[in-house]
Amino acid sequence: MRKPAILALSAAATMALTTLAGAAQAQARTGAASATASSSASTVRYAWLKGCSKKDDYFPCGSWHLALGNGRDSVFKDAQVFPRTAKGKIDKGSFAPLSVSGDGRQVSYWRKKDGLLVVRDVTTNKVRVLPRAVSKLPKGLGMGDLATSLSRDGGLLTIDYYDSDDKIPSLIVNVRTGKVRTIPADSAVVGFSPDGKHVLVSRGTAENTSRFSVYDQDGRRTNTQVVPQVVANNSPMALADDGSSVAVLITTSSGGQRLRVYDLSADTVGDAVDVRVPKNESAKRLEWTSDGGLKLWETLDSVKTGETYRVVVHGLDTGTGATTKLDSFTVKSSLWTWCLPGE
Known part of the structure; x- marks a missing residue:
């Protein structure tokens, strides 16, 4: 079940995940499959996916695109469009998440060729492959059962899971080092501070109020309040x-x-x-x-x-x-x- 866009976090202390094996895969340049994404050094204004119709059916179609600040449109062929479900099937009625950093330079997405979560600098075409344990989906969830967001400079990535009973903790991933921290499972990520050092999260309480909490990049709670x-x-x-x-x-x-x-x-x-x-x-x-x-x-x-x-x-x-x-x-x-x- 998808969490509401603005809920707020429990006061429970953050659990630290141990650093995942194989953290922070070495930077790599990918081949022609996504070279179009770096045809210009311009940053991203918005990312988009087209909708198509056939008879009474309406569905996502084509490739992800990046609308760049110089007016160009870049076809982002490296990114997976249709998500794999928890059973490994392709869902052509939905889309795999993609997010853009606040500065428009970094894009996180599921890579089509191997199903891994990666972050690409669209101005240099350099790719950071996140630890495989991050790309491995929790049992019962597919690629479409989560939301990702990047900090302004793309240094941190949050992964918010949409499990029906809110038992799977959300993740804060350091894109550069591969270190992973968790925040309570019943939380929903609202956003980062511009410097990427703080994450604002929200959850609903038993009294029908909302609690906001702030976590630092190491997963420590630094602030909390029923708002x-x-x-x-x-x-x-x-x-x-x-x-x-x-x-x-x-x-x-x-x-x-x-x-x-x-x-x-x-x-x-x-x-x-x-x-x-x-x-x-x-x-x-x-x-x-x-x-x-x-x-x-x-x-x-x-x-x-x-x-x-x-x-x-x-x-x-x-x-x-x-x-x-x-x-x-x-x-x-x-x-x-x-x-x-x-x-």
Whole structure:
């Protein structure tokens, strides 16, 4: 059973996994099968997979693609599209997870030729193969029964398993060293701090509240709190490098957007700040910047189809709500799925 996107973690202490045998396979360059992914040194704006229809059926099709910042579209043939189920069969009605680091340079995916989880630098074409024990799926789960996410620089990878009874711990994998740590099984990963040193996770409690916790890159819990509903019930959100400040975007009933910053250590919520963006834009992703501001990705969606057709990236002043347009790009139509860097 898939965990909700925002649940929060138990207060249980983190269990450390022993370093897996064969950790951090040596970097390797792969052959022509994926050379197209590095045809340009440009970073990724978004990754996408096309949707196709036949009669009354609708399904994912083709290869993964990377839409690059220079306007090019790169076919990512190395990545597995259709996941293997727990019984080893190919599921052509679903897709194997793929994620992009916040800086748009690293992509994690299941490699088609051998079924291993790998992380590729799309600007150099270098690949890091994760330990085989990480690629080995827990009993009863297939490739599609999990979610992955990369830290901003791609140095850490989280794997969140969707087991029905929430007994399989989520993993924090150091991509460079191969070391693996665990976080409690009933948690859901919300995201990384920009420096990759903290991971924000969430779980629902028995009292129908939400508990947020922060873990460091070694799997140690550094912060935890049952959070107010105004924080738990809104998104997107972002954790700062201090491991405590959580920015939350709130969409009001009138369609406006407000920003609030929650201090996880002090359990206090800052005043609401109106965000100055057009009302036809919807908040999709949020990230802290090195100067203490925020970077905000907004989407424009078709009234007729509901599909996203454009993304606008803003710089956001946390004190005034003023925004500065940083980037804007179109999103292809008829997609089965797509994701931004850092999602």
